Amino acid sequence: MSTTAVKRIPAGMHDLRITTFGFLLVKDFSLIALSAAVDPLRIANMVVGRKVYEFKLLSVDGECVASSDGIRVYTDASIADKEVFDIAFIVGPNPVPKAGNGTITDWLRFQERKGAALGGIDTGSYYLARAGLLNGYRCTIHWEDQDILLERFSKPIVSNRLYEIDRNRYTSSGGIAPLDLMVHLISQAPGSRSLGGRVLELLLAERRGHEHRQRASLRQYQGADHAKLEEALQIMESNVEETLSIAEIASYLGVSSRQLERWFQDRLHKTPAQAYLEIRLLRARQLLYRTSKPLEEVCASTGFVSTTHFATKYKAQFRLSPMTDRKRYQDAI
Structure with missing residues (x-):
């Protein structure tokens, strides 16, 4: 060679x-x-x-x-x-x-x-x-x-x-x-x-230039293989603090809410609302792990108006309360 x-x-x-x-x-x-x-x-x-x-x-x-x-x-x-x-x-x-x-x-x-x-x-x-x-x-x-x-x-x-x-x-x-x-x-x-x-x-690699951005991991977790669905997930990831309605997201994509629902069910086996909530909770977990932001600020940064509501959804997703999860992570590093 x-x-x-x-x-x-x-x-x-x-x-x-x-x-x-x-x-x-x-x-x-x-x-x-x-x-x-x-x-x-x-x-x-x-x-x-x-x-x-x-x-x-x-x-x-x-x-x-x-x-x-x-x-x-x-x-x-x-x-x-x-x-x-x-x-x-x-x-x-x-x-x-x-x-x-x-x-x-x-x-x-x-x-x-x-x-x-x-x-x-x-x-x-x-x-x-x-x-x-x-x-x-x-x-x-x-x-x-x-x-x-x-x-x-x-x-x-x-x-x-x-x-x-x-x-x-x-x-x-x-x-x-x-x-x-x-x-x-x-x-x-x-x-x-x-x-x-x-x-x-x-190296069997392809050129990626300076203009390329880091691909958000949340979309990779979802494993979307559909251009419009990918775009919908990207919109959700870009709007976690001030959330959009599913109808607004569908409108941005130029499709009906029903069509968007079908895509999510067919490809991801969940509703758009469930996927959006998961994205926000994963973002909240990232903030809890990687920053010292207080719980109230984490809630506000991920579109939750109530710490109680946030804690309930968080525990349902991760089987731990937000602060317990943060302490567990910090104790492990």
Whole structure:
């Protein structure tokens, strides 16, 4: 595969300068997100035929770091070594820890002072924001953690895109979204316009651009395989605070309420009202888990006018009261 990969590469691509990457792994980081960030660099080197992208895995103390699935990853160095990179990434954990880590903040600020571009993968942008290094910058984070980023920091401009590039700040959401960010960065280097495409070809992946947004998980839970039904679920997800009537949703779609009911029953085996309630309750659970918002605020944010009504519906859905569920989750992390 290496011989096939190298031939037919434009001559200018072999003149690419070396770019160095540092990836700081925080305990409970996402292993798939790290792989999605590192493998495009490895493949690009293979395509070009030499190391144009050099990368090191780092930890706070130079020791192994356990990923969120328990797999321990060896690192190449400690951040105490003070090595400076062209691009310094932090691969954040899931969930975001309650207590900060001043050592990580110091390292990020050190890299910034030395002229490094800075990046955050998965929840890495949380650490950049905490260090004050995203003030006035567009950034993104995994959709589950958007609320905590918005709750704790007012100066970053947070989007729902797969990745964001704003000047010398590179952030991506979790999962395999770092692949999209890295392919974009690879394709931007002078003489490497086609390199990103070759990387995608070898990884059997398709190009997803900056304009793509993180797909809301609630629609994936529903498993809709129907364009209008997908749109209906999207409308519901976008209107959890001030809810719409089923008739209003049907009107937006240009169909009758009865037709909408049939689609939901046929595909999801539930009524539109039941699906809408489930979406709001899942959103409420996300807020309870990921933020410190009081119960009254969670209710208001998900379209419930009464905490009593909310608690009743919540317990029927999840078999636990809202506050018991929050405590159970927090005790487990």
